[in-house]
Amino acid sequence: xxxxxxxxxxxxxxxxxxxxxxxxxxxxxxxxxxxxxxxxxxxxxxxxxxxxxxxxxxxxxxxxxxxxxxxxxxxxxxxxxxxxxxxxxxxxxxxxxxxxxxxxxxxxxxxxxxxxxxxxxxxxxxxxxxxxxxxxxxxxxxxxxxxxxxxxxxxxxxxxxxxxxxxxxxxxxxxxxxxxxxxxxxxxxxxxxxxxxxxxxxxxxxxxxxxxxxxxxxxxxxxxxxxxxxxxxxxxxxxxxxxxxxxxxxxxxxxxxxxxxxxxxxxxxxxxxxxxxxxxxxxxxxxxxxxxxxxxxx
Amino acid sequence: xxxxxxxxxxxxxxxxxxxxxxxxxxxxxxxxxxxxxxxxxxxxxxxxxxxxxxxxxxxxxxxxxxxxxxxxxxxxxxxxxxxxxxxxxxxxxxxxxxxxxxxxxxxxxxxxxxxxxxxxxxxxxxxxxxxxxxxxxxxxxxxxxxxxxxxxxxxxxxxxxxxxxxxxxxxxxxxxxxxxxxxxxxxxxxxxxxxxxxxxxxxxxxxxxxxxxxxxxxxxxxxxxxxxxxxxxxxxxxxxxxxxxxxxxxxxxxxxxxxxxxxxxxxxxxxxxxxxxxxxxxxxxxxxxxxxxxxxxxxxxxxxxxxxxxxxx
Numbered sequence: 194x195x196x197x198x199x200x201x202x203x204x205x206x207x208x209x210x211x212x213x214x215x216x217x218x219x220x221x222x223x224x225x226x227x228x229x230x231x232x233x234x235x236x237x238x239x240x241x242x243x244x245x246x247x248x249x250x251x252x253x254x255x256x257x258x259x260x261x262x263x264x265x266x267x268x269x270x271x272x273x274x275x276x277x278x279x280x281x282x283x284x285x286x287x288x289x290x291x292x293x294x295x296x297x298x299x300x301x302x303x304x305x306x307x308x309x310x311x312x313x314x315x316x317x318x319x320x321x322x323x324x325x326x327x328x329x330x331x332x333x334x335x336x337x338x339x340x341x342x343x344x345x346x347x348x349x350x351x352x353x354x355x356x357x358x359x360x361x362x363x364x365x366x367x368x369x370x371x372x373x374x375x376x377x378x379x380x381x382x383x384x385x386x387x388x389x390x391x392x393x394x395x396x397x398x399x400x401x402x403x404x405x406x407x408x409x410x411x412x413x414x415x416x417x418x419x420x421x422x423x424x425x426x427x428x429x430x431x432x433x434x435x436x437x438x439x440x441x442x443x444x445x446x447x448x449x450x451x452x453x454x455x456x457x458x459x460x461x462x463x464x465x466x467x468x469x470x471x472x473x474x475x476x477x478x479x480x481x482x483x484x485x486x487x488x489x490x491x
Numbered sequence: 492x493x494x495x496x497x498x499x500x501x502x503x504x505x506x507x508x509x510x511x512x513x514x515x516x517x518x519x520x521x522x523x524x525x526x527x528x529x530x531x532x533x534x535x536x537x538x539x540x541x542x543x544x545x546x547x548x549x550x551x552x553x554x555x556x557x558x559x560x561x562x563x564x565x566x567x568x569x570x571x572x573x574x575x576x577x578x579x580x581x582x583x584x585x586x587x588x589x590x591x592x593x594x595x596x597x598x599x600x601x602x603x604x605x606x607x608x609x610x611x612x613x614x615x616x617x618x619x620x621x622x623x624x625x626x627x628x629x630x631x632x633x634x635x636x637x638x639x640x641x642x643x644x645x646x647x648x649x650x651x652x653x654x655x656x657x658x659x660x661x662x663x664x665x666x667x668x669x670x671x672x673x674x675x676x677x678x679x680x681x682x683x684x685x686x687x688x689x690x691x692x693x694x695x696x697x698x699x700x701x702x703x704x705x706x707x708x709x710x711x712x713x714x715x716x717x718x719x720x721x722x723x724x725x726x727x728x729x730x731x732x733x734x735x736x737x738x739x740x741x742x743x744x745x746x747x748x749x750x751x752x753x754x755x756x757x758x759x760x761x762x763x764x765x766x767x768x769x770x771x772x773x774x775x776x777x778x779x780x781x782x783x784x785x786x787x788x789x790x791x792x793x794x795x796x797x798x799x800x801x802x803x804x
Contacts, residue, residue, distance in 0.1 A: 205707040209604050213614050216598065220618050220679065223632060226643060241646025289526030292519045299512040304523070308530055314786050316537020317778035318758070319765045323554075324537055342529045374518035403625035406740045410766055421627045428631025429744050458635055462628050469623045474616050481619075484683045488722070 224470075231255070231463045235455035254460030257453065264464070267420035274419055275401040278338040282397040283390065285343040290351035291378050295364070312345045325411060336411035337419070341400070347393055350487045354389040355382065357486075392483035395476055402469060420465055427454075427461055544779045548772035557772075564776035573755070580666075581756040584738070587670045589730065594674055595681030596723065600711055602682060603689045618679025630744040633672050634659060659745070662753035669745060669754075673738065684726065688719040724796050731792040757781045 225245065230238045234249030242248060258264050292298055293305065315321075321340065330336040359382055367377045383390075405421035412418060431454060473480070513520070539554070544564060546557040568574060598618070605611040621629075636642045637658035648654040658664050696714045705713065739758040746754045755763075757777060765774025 201706050201708075205604075206606070209601055210610075212601055213605065213610075216601075216678070217614055217617050220621060220675065223636065223675070224620065226636075227632060238643075239641035241643060241649070244643070244647075285525045285529055288522035292523040295516075295519055297512065297516045298519050298523075299509045299516070304527075308526075311530055311534040313789055314538075314782055315534055316539075316541050317775065317782055318761055319771050319775040319778060320537035320540030320543070321533070322766060323540055323771065324533070339529075340533050342533070343526055345530075348526065374516060374522065378522060399623060403623075403627075405625070405627050406743075421625055424625075424627045424631065425744065428627060429634065431634075455641070458631070462631060466624050466628050470620060473620065473623050477616060477619065481683055484680075485687045488684045488687055 227459050227462050231459035235452060238459070239455060251456075254456040254458075255464070257457050258460045258464055263415070263418075263423050264420070264461070266416060267418055267423040270417060271402060271420040274334065274337045275398055277334070278341065278401040279394055279398045281338050281342050282344075282347075283393060286348050286351055286393055286397075287383070287386075287390070288378065289343070290348050291355055291382055292374075293348070294352045294355035294359070295374070296361075297374075308345050308348070322410060331411055332414050332417065334417065337407055338401075340407060340411075341404075344397075346487065347396055350483060351389055351393060353486050354386065354392075358389075359385060388479070388482065389486075391476070392479045392486075395479055396483055399469060424461060424465055428458065541775060541779055543772045544776035546772055548775075564773045565780065567773065568777050568780065573760070576752065577755060577757050577760055580753060581758075584666050584669060584742075584756060587666055588673060588738075591670060591674050592727070592730065594678050596685055596719075598678050599682035599685035599689060599719075600715060603686060603715070604707065604711070615679065618682070620679075621676040622680035624676065626741050626744060629672065629676060630741060633668060633745070637668065659747060660749035662750050665745070665750045665753040669738065669742065673741070685719055685722060688722040689715060692718040720799075724799055728789065728792045728796050731788050 222245075229243060229245065229247040231254055232250050232252060233243045233247045234251050237243040237248040293301065298304070316324075325331065325336055325340060330339065363381060364377055367381060372380075403421065405419070405425055408417075408419050408422050409425070412422070543554055543557060545559060545561055546554075547560050547563075548554070548557045552558070602611060602614060605614065624632075636644050637656075639645055639655040639657040644658075645655040648656065656664070658668055692715060696718070697710055700710045700714055739756070739762075742754060742756055743759050743762065746759065758781065761774045761778045761781070764770045764777070
């Protein structure tokens, strides 16, 4: 009986491991493929001869991408929006979460209800667009950072963290000593909250880095475009801008056009995703922590 | 602190705001102010703007001053030839995605059974990674991989004598491409929450099940799944609440004139008719219709879920 069970357990282990390996292959293959394709001759990529490892290694794609001034503009703008946007997010989220976590806040239930309601119902696309337009934010950097200045979900996560990690006695002791809420927040709570600040900076930061829709509807000036909008033109609409073409020195044929399109396609995917994919494994525990705190019910 | 509790109002008047407490703690409201301003301006003011759904909106008249026309926009939408197509597409895509809901649970159950901690960690790191890829790059990958002439999928299919299939231009394949690429991106990330719930399962339950002679599979079925059931229910409710809206940004990128009959959903139609064609009032009405359905679904699902003992409120 016991040995039979052990045998079935062992069989289970083997099957389970195979299943996980399959998962890993399915998830990793497309990522490895774009990495390989980005440094392969597009001829081998398009003919299907390059299946896993790079073939006919060339760095022309990356060269063209890095020579493109628009990609650099996009990069610069994206970094700028990400940094500014994340700072604003933190400046709104952290104090709000602290206040909501405090027992001293009169009317907390009403305030919470009003804020949580926005998670399930809002004005929708058009009224929000009209508001941003009426505020005169169209075609300004503010259109990229103010409409997404806070997320209620993240505020709740931060609030839960404060409730769990800031000892109740600490706040009381500080108050008896005559410390104000502002001092408690800045001098006691914030220094104790580095993990949640990291989690929030990452959540908000990645969202800013990857977002394109706000830029699509609020920006017209190409000098303000974030990287994702240029990517959209190259990858989705498959428009190679004149600027990327001209560098070849010969705007001669559709063929050359197609070749360039193929060669920069994968390089551009790598260039835009790599910063996030590179730092993520080192910060994985913070991301996971954020999800986990979010799943706790008060 | 002592002060506040000393003056706390008698239970009857509990609902009244304690102004003394507010005054003592004014700095808390100062800390709250940026967030309140943000939500008032960017979340509540647009709700005020929702009234143009019932109006003939002209920019010169403003939101308040535009002429009231009642439900005309809604009637126009319900009677339009595309109404049922939009509803059908929106519902189908979401029900399809819902059908794949168990995948993340299975992934979590499977990762949880791995004894080798290092391998488990590597598996997690790899499966979470696609979550961090932007929508634009993901759709770019889909388009590149599925290209009938140059895509790797078609060239692999060609080797076994299938194809080439023009995935992106075939309306009948659009929903599958959308839903399965979503699954690829989020199957690992979606498992985190269940993994956490599994970590909280009482080991004694497993011990006693072992004594009773339960196999691994039986223990998963009779111990693990019931233990994470409340989490599953809550995730389902949240899913239902966004039933009609998820995936809008990705669908928008995946659309092309040839697959539109299958890829136009309510939210993308709002974008199209509102922002691209300037029909602000009409599109707001469609958006409102969509939001209200979402809210109603959320409330209904939460009601149903209460019977199982797990609910949002």
